[in-house]
Amino acid sequence: MNALIHDYFYLFGPLTLAVQIGLCIHAYRTGRPFWWMWIIFIAPWIGSLAYVAIEILPNLGSTGRRGMRISGWVPATVQIRRLRQELEEGDTVARRLNLAAALHHMGEKEEADAVASEAARGVFKGDPAVVAEVAWYKIEAGHVEGAQALLDGIDSKPDRMTAVNLNLLRARILAARGDSAGALKILEGLVDSSVGEERRYALALCHARLGQKAEALSVLEDIIRAYRRGGAIWRRAEKHWFQAAMKAKRDIEAGIVPGESDKAGQVTTEGVTASTKIR
Numbered sequence: 358m359n360a361l362i363h364d365y366f367y368l369f370g371p372l373t374l375a376v377q378i379g380l381c382i383h384a385y386r387t388g389r390p391f392w393w394m395w396i397i398f399i400a401p402w403i404g405s406l407a408y409v410a411i412e413i414l415p416n417l418g419s420t421g422r423r424g425m426r427i428s429g430w431v432p433a434t435v436q437i438r439r440l441r442q443e444l445e446e447g448d449t450v451a452r453r454l455n456l457a458a459a460l461h462h463m464g465e466k467e468e469a470d471a472v473a474s475e476a477a478r479g480v481f482k483g484d485p486a487v488v489a490e491v492a493w494y495k496i497e498a499g500h501v502e503g504a505q506a507l508l509d510g511i512d513s514k515p516d517r518m519t520a521v522n523l524n525l526l527r528a529r530i531l532a533a534r535g536d537s538a539g540a541l542k543i544l545e546g547l548v549d550s551s552v553g554e555e556r557r558y559a560l561a562l563c564h565a566r567l568g569q570k571a572e573a574l575s576v577l578e579d580i581i582r583a584y585r586r587g588g589a590i591w592r593r594a595e596k597h598w599f600q601a602a603m604k605a606k607r608d609i610e611a612g613i614v615p616g617e618s619d620k621a622g623q624v625t626t627e628g629v630t631a632s633t634k635i636r
Contacts, residue, residue: 373401380408388584388592388599412589422458422490433463450476454490461497470498477507485515489522496526501533521547525556537563554580554598561605565614577606 377397384393389412396404427436440456457473460466473494481487488507495504508526515523524543532540541563547556557576564573584592584599592599605615 376405377401380405384408384412386603388581388596390585422454422461422493427459427462433459437463450481450487454487457490457494461494466494466498470494470500483510483512485511485513485519485523489515489519489526492526493522496529496533501530505530525559529559532559532563532566537566541567554583554595554602558598558601558605561602562615565605565609570609573609574606577602577609581606 380397381394383389384391384397389408393404393408393412397408398404437456437459440452440459444452444456453472453476457469457476460469460472473491477484477488477491488511492504492507495501495507504526508523508530511523524547528540528543528547531537531543541560544556544560544563557580561573561576561580564570564576580598580602584595584602587595608615
């Protein structure tokens with residue numbers, strides 16, 4: 358019996374430990390609740406299997422714009438091809454924006470902007486909700502002036518949620534133009550949570566670019582904390598902003614200001630585009 362136990366730990370002990378460490382790293386880096394780490398270490402195999410079954414398998418992928426579900430099971434190229442086929446079968450605003458959401462998620466920001474831009478034409482040219490979506494893709498692709506031109510063309514009163522989105526876009530445009538103080542004023546006046554963590558992430562960047570390191574870190578840490586405490590639906594929807602907040606936090610702690618604009622006017626939410634040192 359002792360020999361069997363010895364052989365088991367000799368053969369499977371290192372493997373078990375490696376699995377535990379790997380899953381704990383995954384839990385930390387993907388924003389899962391910290392108590393999963395305790396379960397994985399207290400009950401190595403049962404806890405590990407439970408973590409994989411409850412947290413990893415059902416939550417492969419994420420949620421893009423407008424609730425667009427991005428599957429983690431189906432290859433990205435296949436998902437894009439299917440959405441293109443749907444658009445070819447019937448060119449609707451919904452299908453066009455779904456394709457744009459998938460393209461943006463895959464990092465194809467320029468193409469996402471090009472696809473989405475066609476939605477704001479014809480009868481939808483002045484539709485506040487559609488224009489807000491198209492302007493968002495333009496900002497992400499770095500076409501700030503194009504986004505501003507779209508917002509200037511809105512001539513009808515938007516609903517409450519769309520009004521919040523429009524104000525968030527205006528704040529991001531100001532930030533991209535270097536007016537962080539003006540952007541901050543708008544962002545602090547937005548208390549509606551319908552835009553998820555995008556508002557607070559933009560708020561943190563404004564604080565950082567104004568030299569307010571403590572305020573920026575406080576907001577980013579709260580985004581990270583809220584993500585870890587949130588449910589599966591929240592984590593899928595806010596995964597992008599959690600990852601951006603984690604990176605921005607590391608950059609600020611290293612003394613680097615995460616910026617939304619580089620010298621060409623490119624706007625991004627994922628990286629540091631300036632080497633400015635935080636004061």
